[in-house]
Amino acid sequence: xxxxxxxxxxxxxxxxxxxxxxxxxxxxxxxxxxxxxxxxxxxxxxxxxxxxxxxxxxxxxxxxxxxxxxxxxxxxxxxxxxxxxxxxxxxxxxxxxxxxxxxxxxxxxxxxxxxxxxxxxxxxxxxxxxxxxxxxxxxxxxxxxxxxxxxxxxxxxxxxxxxxxxxxxxxxxxxxxxxxxxxxxxxxxxxxxxxxx
Amino acid sequence: xxxxxxxxxxxxxxxxxxxxxxxxxxxxxxxxxxxxxxxxxxxxxxxxxxxxxxxxxxxxxxxxxxxxxxxxxxxxxxxxxxxxxxxxxxxxxxxxxxxxxxxxxxxxxxxxxxxxxxxxxxxxxxxxxxxxxxxxxxxxxxxxxxxxxxxxxxxxxxxxxxxxxxxxxxxxxxxxxxxxxxxxxxxxxxxxxxxxxxxxxxxxxxxxxxxxxxxxxxxxxxxxxxxxxxxxxxxxxxxxxxxxxxxxxxxxxxxxxxxxxxxxxxxxxxxxxxxxxxxxxxxxxxxxxxxxxxxxxxxxxxxxxxxxxxxxxxxxxxxxxxxxxxxxxxxxxxxxxxxxxxxxxxxxxxxxxxxxxxxxxxxxxxxxxxxxx
Numbered sequence: 079x080x081x082x083x084x085x086x087x088x089x090x091x092x093x094x095x096x097x098x099x100x101x102x103x104x105x106x107x108x109x110x111x112x113x114x115x116x117x118x119x120x121x122x123x124x125x126x127x128x129x130x131x132x133x134x135x136x137x138x139x140x141x142x143x144x145x146x147x148x149x150x151x152x153x154x155x156x157x158x159x160x161x162x163x164x165x166x167x168x169x170x171x172x173x174x175x176x177x178x179x180x181x182x183x184x185x186x187x188x189x190x191x192x193x194x195x196x197x198x199x200x201x202x203x204x205x206x207x208x209x210x211x212x213x214x215x216x217x218x219x220x221x222x223x224x225x226x227x228x229x230x231x232x233x234x235x236x237x238x239x240x241x242x243x244x245x246x247x248x249x250x251x252x253x254x255x256x257x258x259x260x261x262x263x264x265x266x267x268x269x270x271x272x273x274x275x
Numbered sequence: 276x277x278x279x280x281x282x283x284x285x286x287x288x289x290x291x292x293x294x295x296x297x298x299x300x301x302x303x304x305x306x307x308x309x310x311x312x313x314x315x316x317x318x319x320x321x322x323x324x325x326x327x328x329x330x331x332x333x334x335x336x337x338x339x340x341x342x343x344x345x346x347x348x349x350x351x352x353x354x355x356x357x358x359x360x361x362x363x364x365x366x367x368x369x370x371x372x373x374x375x376x377x378x379x380x381x382x383x384x385x386x387x388x389x390x391x392x393x394x395x396x397x398x399x400x401x402x403x404x405x406x407x408x409x410x411x412x413x414x415x416x417x418x419x420x421x422x423x424x425x426x427x428x429x430x431x432x433x434x435x436x437x438x439x440x441x442x443x444x445x446x447x448x449x450x451x452x453x454x455x456x457x458x459x460x461x462x463x464x465x466x467x468x469x470x471x472x473x474x475x476x477x478x479x480x481x482x483x484x485x486x487x488x489x490x491x492x493x494x495x496x497x498x499x500x501x502x503x504x505x506x507x508x509x510x511x512x513x514x515x516x517x518x519x520x521x522x523x524x525x526x527x528x529x530x531x532x533x534x535x536x537x538x539x540x541x542x543x544x545x546x547x548x549x550x551x552x553x554x555x556x557x558x559x560x561x562x563x564x565x566x567x568x569x570x571x572x573x574x575x576x577x578x579x580x581x582x583x584x585x586x587x588x589x590x591x592x593x594x595x596x597x598x599x600x601x602x603x604x605x606x607x608x609x610x611x612x613x614x615x616x617x618x619x620x621x622x623x624x625x626x627x628x629x630x631x632x633x634x635x636x637x638x639x640x641x642x643x644x645x646x647x648x
Contacts, residue, residue: 122387122437123387126387126433146422149422149426156429156430157426157428157429157432157462160433161429161433164433164436165436165455168436168451223418223422253630260622
């Protein structure tokens with residue numbers, strides 16, 4: 079029925095160097111914080127655990143020598159998204175007074191979904207040849223900021239100058255929009271003056 | 276096999292001596308791998324101790340300095356009784372602080388309450404590790420120094436928000452929200468000024484930013500780009516003051532309005548950690564200003580060979596700390612000179628003045644580099 083079910087040999091012959099130890103330590107912390115994010119009753123605590131999960135993901139990227147992605151992860155998620163989430167939670171009233179809980183009525187559906195997901199992941203990742211022992215094929219400094227920027231701003235066929243410019247204009251627009259939204263209209267300013275007098 | 280290494284004269288010295296000392300061990304314990312790992316661990320320990328020593332050791336000096344500067348601005352003498360001109364006063368205060376009982380208010384979220392001071396300390400320590408103190412005296416000489424600084428600054432906001440919320444006190448929460456809004460806003464201009472520095476120096480590594488200013492005093496970024504450098508320096512000064520929550524931008528802990536801000540409910544060691552984080556941020560921001568604008572550890576040469584030779588004899592660390600303490604003195608004078616703006620004035624100032632000026636500065640700087648430089 080399932081002809082390709084036979085899994086290849088498990089690649090458990092990792093060379094247990096410092097990098098591997100670091101990887102396992104970081105991965106365990108990441109998993110534990112991810113589980114806590116869902117399991118903790120208090121919503122603010124789960125936001126904090128989410129942050130730690132993101133940070134450990136960034137450390138994983140660092141171990142893979144993808145410094146820019148790691149820093150972008152910290153910058154965008156820790157500095158931006160999660161801070162906004164925390165802000166929103168703090169501004170909501172009655173926080174922490176009654177613990178929130180998510181009840182999934184279809185336990186069986188959830189369980190089979192996650193099992194299927196794990197199966198697909200294993201099925202996709204394990205057949206990759208030499209996944210444990212292969213050396214990275216990218217040249218030295220491939221993920222450095224300089225080569226990153228040169229590729230991103232390249233004019234040639236594999237450059238991304240147009241999308242980059244479009245995104246930067248979009249971001250500038252949001253920035254200016256934020257200022258415009260925060261600005262008071264003339265009526266409001268006059269009203270405030272009247273109130274003060 | 277991954278063999279970690281730290282490149283530095285000190286690191287080389289350790290790597291040279293660990294195998295020599297290992298020869299005295301029994302033969303079963305001798306291996307090159309073990310030696311390199313031990314050397315790495317010793318080096319890492321030295322790095323950690325150095326960062327902690329600079330940070331924690333500077334805090335009592337800064338507190339003493341702040342008291343003295345404040346007192347002399349207000350025509351007082353400041354601490355005078357304990358030791359010569361009150362020098363032991365801060366040590367006595369630190370000891371008192373450490374021996375206080377640590378307790379959380381009832382109804383506080385204990386986990387968050389004790390985690391917040393730890394989170395606040397993350398950013399200043401990481402930034403301190405990136406700063407080059409001398410030609411070969413830097414803990415982490417990473418290629419992406421500036422993005423790293425911008426990235427870890429978010430932890431400060433997070434710690435303050437958590438500390439304010441978990442205290443279960445409305446004044447703390449108000450202070451935390453105020454300071455969170457303020458820090459998020461001023462982070463943008465802070466990052467933009469750093470981007471300006473990256474643009475003119477062509478590097479994100481703090482060491483090469485410093486080395487790009489080699490030469491006379493007029494090669495420092497503050498003077499090298501006429502007028503623009505000075506404007507950028509002033510903007511950096513303003514936004515970093517706000518970023519640190521220091522007066523005149525200390526609406527987070529405006530004691531007349533909010534009792535004490537986000538750390539009202541803290542006492543003993545956790546309070547000391549908040550306090551420590553504030554003063555370490557003062558050091559790291561001054562060090563950043565020094566590195567980015569004032570030539571870092573380079574001596575202020577003026578182009579006359581005889582004088583320059585004398586200036587070059589002084590080690591870089593001395594120049595670096597002289598500049599850092601000059602910057603700290605500037606921050607303190609500003610603190611005790613200007614009045615605190617209202618919350619809305621503060622936000623207006625950032626969004627309607629600093630940010631547009633920063634954008635214009637970036638564009639003008641780019642134009643200067645492409646056309647004139």
